[in-house]
Amino acid sequence: MSTLEPVLARHPFFKDLEPQYLQLLVGCAGNVVFKPGETIAAHNEEADRFYLIREGKVAVGFHSPERGAITIQTLTQGDILGWDWLLPPYRWHLDARAVETTRAIGLDGRCLRQKCAADHHLGYEFLMRFTPVVVQQLEATRFQLLDVFRAPGSGN
Numbered sequence: 573m574s575t576l577e578p579v580l581a582r583h584p585f586f587k588d589l590e591p592q593y594l595q596l597l598v599g600c601a602g603n604v605v606f607k608p609g610e611t612i613a614a615h616n617e618e619a620d621r622f623y624l625i626r627e628g629k630v631a632v633g634f635h636s637p638e639r640g641a642i643t644i645q646t647l648t649q650g651d652i653l654g655w656d657w658l659l660p661p662y663r664w665h666l667d668a669r670a671v672e673t674t675r676a677i678g679l680d681g682r683c684l685r686q687k688c689a690a691d692h693h694l695g696y697e698f699l700m701r702f703t704p705v706v707v708q709q710l711e712a713t714r715f716q717l718l719d720v721f722r723a724p725g726s727g728n
Contacts, residue, residue: 576601576677583677584650585701593694596706600683606630606670612653613668620681625649632666632709638716645712646671655702655709657681666668675701 577598580586586594604623606612612620615634623630625647631642632653647653653676656664662681688695705713 573654576603579626579677580624583654585624585652588641589629589697593697593713594725596687596694597679600680600687601677602680604676604678606674606676608670608672611667612668612674614667615654615667617652619662621678622652622654622657622681623676624676625653625676626677628676629671630668631671632668632673632712634666644711644715646684652702652705655706657684658698665676686688695721 573587575598577594580594580597581589581591583679584644590699606628612623612630616714627649630651630653631641632645632647633641636642647668654664656662659683684698688698
C-alpha cells in the first residue's frame with residue numbers, strides 16, 4: 573500500500589526533514605482537490621489545517637467593503653497555504669479560494685499540534701519552516717495595501 577511519505581519528502585517545504593518526522597506527518601495528511609471558485613479558507617473561521625499545493629492556483633486575500641475581493645498573493649505548485657493552525661487562536665487571518673482546479677495535501681492542524689507538543693524538536697522544525705511563510709505573506713500584504721491605498725492619480 574502506498575503512503576504520502578514520498579510526496580511529502582519531495583515537497584520543498586519538507587526538504588531535509590528527518591525521515592522519522594515524515595513518518596509521523598503521514599498520519600495527519602490526506603489528498604484534497606478544490607474546484608475553481610471553491611472556498612478553501614474564510615477569514616476568522618477555524619484554521620484546522622494547512623495545505624501543500626501540488627498543482628493549481630489559489631488566491632489568498634481579503635474582502636474590502638469598498639473594493640470587494642483583494643488578492644494579495646497567488647499560490648501555485650510548491651507553495652504552502654495556511655500557517656494559522658499553528659498559533660492560537662487558530663483562526664484564518666485571510667480568505668483563500670481555488671482559482672483553478674487545485675490538488676493539494678491537507679495536513680490536520682490538531683493532529684500536528686499534538687505531535688509537536690509531544691516532540692519539541694518537531695515543533696521547532698515547524699516553527700522554523702513556517703516563519704518564512706508568515707513573513708512572505710506579511711510582505712505580500714504590505715505591497716498590496718500600498719497599491720490599494722495609493723493616492724489616486726499618483727502614478728506610483
